[in-house]
Amino acid sequence: xxxxxxxxxxxxxxxxxxxxxxxxxxxxLLRQELQKTAPEVAFSKHAMSRAEExxxxxxxxxxxxIRGSMVRAQAKGATNILAMDSEKAFIINVPHAxxxxxxxxxxxxxxxxxxxxxxxxx
Numbered sequence: 001x002x003x004x005x006x007x008x009x010x011x012x013x014x015x016x017x018x019x020x021x022x023x024x025x026x027x028x029l030l031r032q033e034l035q036k037t038a039p040e041v042a043f044s045k046h047a048m049s050r051a052e053e054x055x056x057x058x059x060x061x062x063x064x065x066i067r068g069s070m071v072r073a074q075a076k077g078a079t080n081i082l083a084m085d086s087e088k089a090f091i092i093n094v095p096h097a098x099x100x101x102x103x104x105x106x107x108x109x110x111x112x113x114x115x116x117x118x119x120x121x122x
Contacts, residue, residue, distance in 0.1 A: 003036040003078060010022030012043065015103075017098040020083070030092055039071065040067075041067050041092075041097050041098070041099060042068050042096075042097060042098050042099070042103050043058070043098070043099045043102075044099065044100055044101075046100065046101055046110050047090070047098075047099040047100055047101050047102050049105070050101050050102045052122060054088075054102060054103070054104045054107075055075055055103050055104070056088050056104065062090070062122075064121040065083075065085075066090060066099065066122070068082075068093065069081065069083040069120035069122060070092060072120055073092075073094050073118050073120055074103060074106075076118060077116055078094055078117050079093070079094050079095055080092070080093055080094065080100075080115055080116045080117055080118075081094060081116055081117070081118040081119060081120055082113050082116050082117075082118070082119045082120070083120045083121075084119065084120075084122060085121060085122060086105065086121040087104070087105050088102065088103065088104055088105065089102070089103045089108055090102050090103070090117065091103075091113070
């Protein structure tokens with residue numbers, strides 16, 4: 001009886017507030033859609049060792065950015081891309097969803113990137 005009464009007393013929560021509480025605001029919904037449409041991104045052994053050597057931290061947020069750049073590149077028909085921001089860059093093979101190498105800002109200054117057919121900003 002007490003349980004039934006306590007459920008009735010609870011204040012109604014708006015749909016937007018419920019989505020925020022459940023982590024499905026815009027960012028959550030975008031992340032869910034990317035996970036549905038984009039394959040899981042893998043790092044080659046070379047890319048993992050380069051990221052470690054160069055102090056590039058692979059966070060869930062960064063993985064979401066890389067996945068999003070792959071989706072955008074795939075929509076344009078690109079197969080090998082340079083995905084970069086102001087601090088780091090990654091060479092990614094889009095059809096295989098594989099990061100080939102990771103590069104820091106210092107190394108980008110003197111580098112020439114070949115065998116890519118697209119560039120995406122993270």
